[in-house]
Amino acid sequence: MTAPLPGYLLEVAGLRTAFHTRAGAVRAVDGVDVIVRRGECLGVVGESGSGKSVTFASVMGLIRPPGQIEAGTVRFDGQDLRTLSPRQMRAIRGRDIAMTMQDALTALNPALTVGEQISEVLEAHDEGLPRRGPARRRAITDRAVEMLRLVGIPSPTERLRQYPHEFSGGMRQRMMIAIALSSRPKLLIADEPTTALDVTIQAQVLELIADIRAKLGMSVVLITHDLAVVAEHCDRVMVMYAGEVVEEGPTQAVIGDPRHPYTKGLLASIPRPALRGEKIHPITGQVPELINLPEQCRFHSRCPEAGLGCLARIHMQSSGPGRKARCIRLHDGGEAHG
Amino acid sequence: MSLTKLVERLVQLVPVLLGVSVIVFLMMAMTPGDPVQIMIGDQNVSAAQEAQLRHDLGLDRPAYERLALFIGHAATGNFGESFYYKRPVAQVIAERLPATIELSVVALLIALMTAIPLGVLAAVKKNSVLDKLATVGSLLGVSLPGFWFGILLLMLFAVQLHILPVSGRMGFATSIKPITGFLLIDTLLRGDPAAFLDALKHILLPAITLGLPMTAVLMRVTRTSMLEVLRQDYITFAEAKGLSRTRILIRHALKNALIPTVSVAAIETGSLLGGNMIVETVFGWPGLGRLVVDSIFVRDYPLVQAAVLLYAVTYVLLNFVADILYTFLNPRVKL
Amino acid sequence: MSDAAVTRPTPSQSLLLRNLAVFAENRLAAGSAILVLIFVALALFAPLIAPQDPNATDLFRRLQPPAWQAGGDWAHVLGCDALGRDILSRIIYGSRVSMLVGATVVFIATSIGILAGLAAGYLGGWVDTIISRTVDILLGFPYLIFAIGLMAMMGAGLGNIILALVYKEWVIPCRVVRAETLATREQEYVEAARALGASNRHIMLREILPNILSPVIVVSTIRMANVIILEASLSFLGLGVQPPTASWGAMVADGRAFIMQAWWVSTFPGLAILLLVLALNVASQGLRDAFDPRFHE
Numbered sequence: 023m024t025a026p027l028p029g030y031l032l033e034v035a036g037l038r039t040a041f042h043t044r045a046g047a048v049r050a051v052d053g054v055d056v057i058v059r060r061g062e063c064l065g066v067v068g069e070s071g072s073g074k075s076v077t078f079a080s081v082m083g084l085i086r087p088p089g090q091i092e093a094g095t096v097r098f099d100g101q102d103l104r105t106l107s108p109r110q111m112r113a114i115r116g117r118d119i120a121m122t123m124q125d126a127l128t129a130l131n132p133a134l135t136v137g138e139q140i141s142e143v144l145e146a147h148d149e150g151l152p153r154r155g156p157a158r159r160r161a162i163t164d165r166a167v168e169m170l171r172l173v174g175i176p177s178p179t180e181r182l183r184q185y186p187h188e189f190s191g192g193m194r195q196r197m198m199i200a201i202a203l204s205s206r207p208k209l210l211i212a213d214e215p216t217t218a219l220d221v222t223i224q225a226q227v228l229e230l231i232a233d234i235r236a237k238l239g240m241s242v243v244l245i246t247h248d249l250a251v252v253a254e255h256c257d258r259v260m261v262m263y264a265g266e267v268v269e270e271g272p273t274q275a276v277i278g279d280p281r282h283p284y285t286k287g288l289l290a291s292i293p294r295p296a297l298r299g300e301k302i303h304p305i306t307g308q309v310p311e312l313i314n315l316p317e318q319c320r321f322h323s324r325c326p327e328a329g330l331g332c333l334a335r336i337h338m339q340s341s342g343p344g345r346k347a348r349c350i351r352l353h354d355g356g357e358a359h360g
Numbered sequence: 361m362s363l364t365k366l367v368e369r370l371v372q373l374v375p376v377l378l379g380v381s382v383i384v385f386l387m388m389a390m391t392p393g394d395p396v397q398i399m400i401g402d403q404n405v406s407a408a409q410e411a412q413l414r415h416d417l418g419l420d421r422p423a424y425e426r427l428a429l430f431i432g433h434a435a436t437g438n439f440g441e442s443f444y445y446k447r448p449v450a451q452v453i454a455e456r457l458p459a460t461i462e463l464s465v466v467a468l469l470i471a472l473m474t475a476i477p478l479g480v481l482a483a484v485k486k487n488s489v490l491d492k493l494a495t496v497g498s499l500l501g502v503s504l505p506g507f508w509f510g511i512l513l514l515m516l517f518a519v520q521l522h523i524l525p526v527s528g529r530m531g532f533a534t535s536i537k538p539i540t541g542f543l544l545i546d547t548l549l550r551g552d553p554a555a556f557l558d559a560l561k562h563i564l565l566p567a568i569t570l571g572l573p574m575t576a577v578l579m580r581v582t583r584t585s586m587l588e589v590l591r592q593d594y595i596t597f598a599e600a601k602g603l604s605r606t607r608i609l610i611r612h613a614l615k616n617a618l619i620p621t622v623s624v625a626a627i628e629t630g631s632l633l634g635g636n637m638i639v640e641t642v643f644g645w646p647g648l649g650r651l652v653v654d655s656i657f658v659r660d661y662p663l664v665q666a667a668v669l670l671y672a673v674t675y676v677l678l679n680f681v682a683d684i685l686y687t688f689l690n691p692r693v694k695l
Numbered sequence: 696m697s698d699a700a701v702t703r704p705t706p707s708q709s710l711l712l713r714n715l716a717v718f719a720e721n722r723l724a725a726g727s728a729i730l731v732l733i734f735v736a737l738a739l740f741a742p743l744i745a746p747q748d749p750n751a752t753d754l755f756r757r758l759q760p761p762a763w764q765a766g767g768d769w770a771h772v773l774g775c776d777a778l779g780r781d782i783l784s785r786i787i788y789g790s791r792v793s794m795l796v797g798a799t800v801v802f803i804a805t806s807i808g809i810l811a812g813l814a815a816g817y818l819g820g821w822v823d824t825i826i827s828r829t830v831d832i833l834l835g836f837p838y839l840i841f842a843i844g845l846m847a848m849m850g851a852g853l854g855n856i857i858l859a860l861v862y863k864e865w866v867i868p869c870r871v872v873r874a875e876t877l878a879t880r881e882q883e884y885v886e887a888a889r890a891l892g893a894s895n896r897h898i899m900l901r902e903i904l905p906n907i908l909s910p911v912i913v914v915s916t917i918r919m920a921n922v923i924i925l926e927a928s929l930s931f932l933g934l935g936v937q938p939p940t941a942s943w944g945a946m947v948a949d950g951r952a953f954i955m956q957a958w959w960v961s962t963f964p965g966l967a968i969l970l971l972v973l974a975l976n977v978a979s980q981g982l983r984d985a986f987d988p989r990f991h992e
Binding site for chain 1: 592593594596597598599600601602603604607611612615616619689690
Binding site for chain 2: 828829831832833834835836837838839840841843844845846847848849920924927928931932933934944947948950951954955958961962964965968969972973976977
């Protein structure tokens with residue numbers, strides 16, 4: 023394996039994660055490659071069950087039995103995370119890679135004050151805090167207040183003593199982001215940061231993440247099923263389907279000219295105010311079960327362009343400058359109908 | 361929780377306590393036989409004396425008046441005179457109370473100190489040998505008749521191994537002037553470690569016997585709620601923060617898992633009350649439980665009545681405490 | 696997905712059989728159920744099974760040890776008590792008291808509890824208020840204390856034990872039935888029956904009851920275990936059936952005086968209680984898993 027290019031912060035190759043159930047092994051992530059450059063925002067799109075959350079839970083080493091990472095390398099900032107001991111991994115989680123979850127209501131501990139939930143991150147990753155005594159406590163409180171201010175929570179000092187249920191939904195989401203960012207990570211994995219929120223608050227939270235990303239110079243992985251969010255906030259996009267990456271490339275290019283039928287389908291199913299009157303085309307059919315999958319294109323059963331050639335193993339291939347897609351029709355020249 | 365809500369909850373207890381008192385009164389009133397005759401027993405008394413006694417006891421009044429009188433007296437702690445001891449019932453009970461409270465508290469501590477760690481371990485190491493042993497143990501714990509388990513312990517530790525005493529609160533050789541009535545505390549206050557050890561040896565087996573069913577129940581509750589908590593998103597989020605395993609288990613998981621455990625513990629403490637009678641009988645423990653059992657056989661009804669009422673009121677109050685503890689520990693529930 | 700899963704769960708014969716099949720697959724639970732049946736057989740056929748007359752005293756056999764110890768013989772396998780009575784035979788006869796009290800109390804209490812719970816849950820209003828208040832008050836007593844208080848006043852005896860336990864026991868099925876009824880009351884098929892003009896009695900007994908019976912049956916098996924321990928506890932305290940009738944609790948109490956020299960007098964009857972109660976508890980857990988999928992972990 024060659025040394026990672028200086029521009030890459032995260033480089034995942036050949037990742038396979040499976041969940042062993044009584045019915046067989048569910049291959050939730052099946053040979054996924056990911057690249058995140060420094061300072062970049064990568065959008066990861068797919069339906070639920072596409073493996074997008076499991077991929078990044080694997081990156082963070084948060085897969086619990088019956089789940090298991092079976093193969094692949096996860097290089098982060100020059101280190102192979104899969105070779106680290108649990109203790110070394112803990113030192114990286116929360117300090118260098120932070121994560122926010124879909125619903126802050128369930129992700130924040132209901133029995134602990136918000137202050138405690140922020141300061142424990144600082145304590146765990148002790149970065150230049152005074153060793154002990156009141157000075158240490160004061161330094162931690164100051165940092166916590168600073169973080170709450172950064173995410174725009176009013177009267178932060180008083181808020182530290184409150185419990186999560188005393189916050190509104192949007193404020194809770196900000197809280198969670200503040201906790202994730204409190205140790206100034208190099209990479210933030212934001213798993214569906216806006217799904218649980220009202221539309222107006224969604225925009226605020228995304229602006230907040232973009233703002234802080236610019237301020238701290240960190241990379242962001244934005245996991246979402248919403249292509250509109252990706253179009254607005256991400257430099258690059260990666261589309262996942264049934265445990266595989268099916269298309270990736272610069273956001274403008276992929277959204278402006280999707281090459282994989284699934285990406286086309288996703289775009290066609292977005293209601294666009296600008297195109298009012300045009301029909302919305304939802305993708306028919308269901309994501310296949312990820313047990314005992316045959317060696318063929320996984321989108322085959324739902325694909326309007328499928329043909330006999332699709333019944334073989336399909337590899338990612340270049341589909342333009344900096345782009346790749348997993349479809350044999352890429353070079354057919356234009357769209358095939360029927 | 362606001363004070364008004366607390367008072368509101370307390371007021372809701374009043375009808376229950378009244379109802380409990382009425383039932384205790386009815387138990388007494390249902391009793392076949394004439395209490396006056398029982399009191400007199402073999403003594404030779406004139407009809408006039410008998411009538412006087414009947415009047416003194418209020419037994420010549422209609423039932424509803426006697427009920428009102430009983431509740432009024434009970435509220436002020438006046439339960440009349442014991443037939444057998446010829447002293448105020450309240451006084452006789454008060455003398456026996458420390459022994460029973462001491463035994464119950466030690467049983468409670470033993471139960472909490474074993475059930476919670478075992479429940480947590482069983483949940484963390486789900487499906488391990490330890491978990492399976494704990495499951496079998498808790499099933500045994502609720503199925504073992506306490507009186508028999510106590511006797512088995514006696515046969516093993518007192519008869520076979522000779523390391524623990526058979527009965528009582530203290531050996532004959534030891535004596536201590538009471539301060540609080542709780543021997544474990546008094547011996548320490550008097551600075552007598554030998555006597556403390558003696559008292560500790562005496563209380564060990566009864567407390568284990570009394571605490572066993574509670575240990576079984578609490579372990580089960582702790583395991584279940586711990587498993588439930590470990591599945592929550594906030595545990596994953598805590599892991600994503602890079603916290604240590606210990607901190608996640610203790611601060612994040614246990615703090616939430618203990619909410620049901622603590623309120624079940626308060627309710628189960630009520631079940632210790634019934635167990636007291638059995639355990640005190642098995643181990644010759646001079647507490648309230650044995651006093652009640654003995655009093656039944658000498659037909660000392662005022663004493664039995666007062667004790668049953670005392671047990672019931674304590675039980676109701678413990679359930680109330682369980683309720684309050686639950687809301688107190690759980691910041692989400694606003695009363 | 697089959698249609699059966701979406702229509703309402705009728706307690707049809709096939710469902711019952713399927714549940715029983717699930718239950719039988721659980722070896723531990725099925726084994727426990729067989730053990731319970733063995734105890735039932737012991738109680739029913741005690742005179743045929745018991746090797747000796749349970750009340751025949753023989754002072755020459757006072758505290759005779761079990762057969763495998765020095766001084767024992769195979770005519771008295773588990774040894775003899777302080778009056779020289781055969782312990783095995785007394786255990787076999789003692790199962791009659793435990794079984795009779797357990798089954799009768801649970802049956803009467805469950806019947807009362809079902810009626811009271813249905814009335815409280817379905818009719819609501821003042822009926823519910825009265826029943827629920829009574830339940831609250833009875834819940835204010837620790838169970839054993841309540842029974843002991845009643846026994847103290849009524850005097851010992853088999854009938855009084857059953858009465859004393861029923862007075863409080865019915866509260867438990869009553870709460871279960873009331874909660875289930877409240878949940879069932881608004882279901883479509885109940886609404887439909889009401890719209891068709893069915894009487895309250897018909898709706899409660901024919902529409903609601905069959906659908907809430909599973910949890911009630913599950914609860915009653917656990918309760919039987921509890922009632923058997925309670926009876927044994929009362930007998931242990933001397934408040935149960937009167938001597939010389941054999942009862943397990945009283946036998947353990949008799950042995951307490953001889954723990955120094957005759958361990959077997961207390962040990963075997965206690966073991967019988969443990970086995971029966973354990974078997975009932977395990978079997979009821981199996982029943983719960985088979986009949987009420989909601990309880991699955």
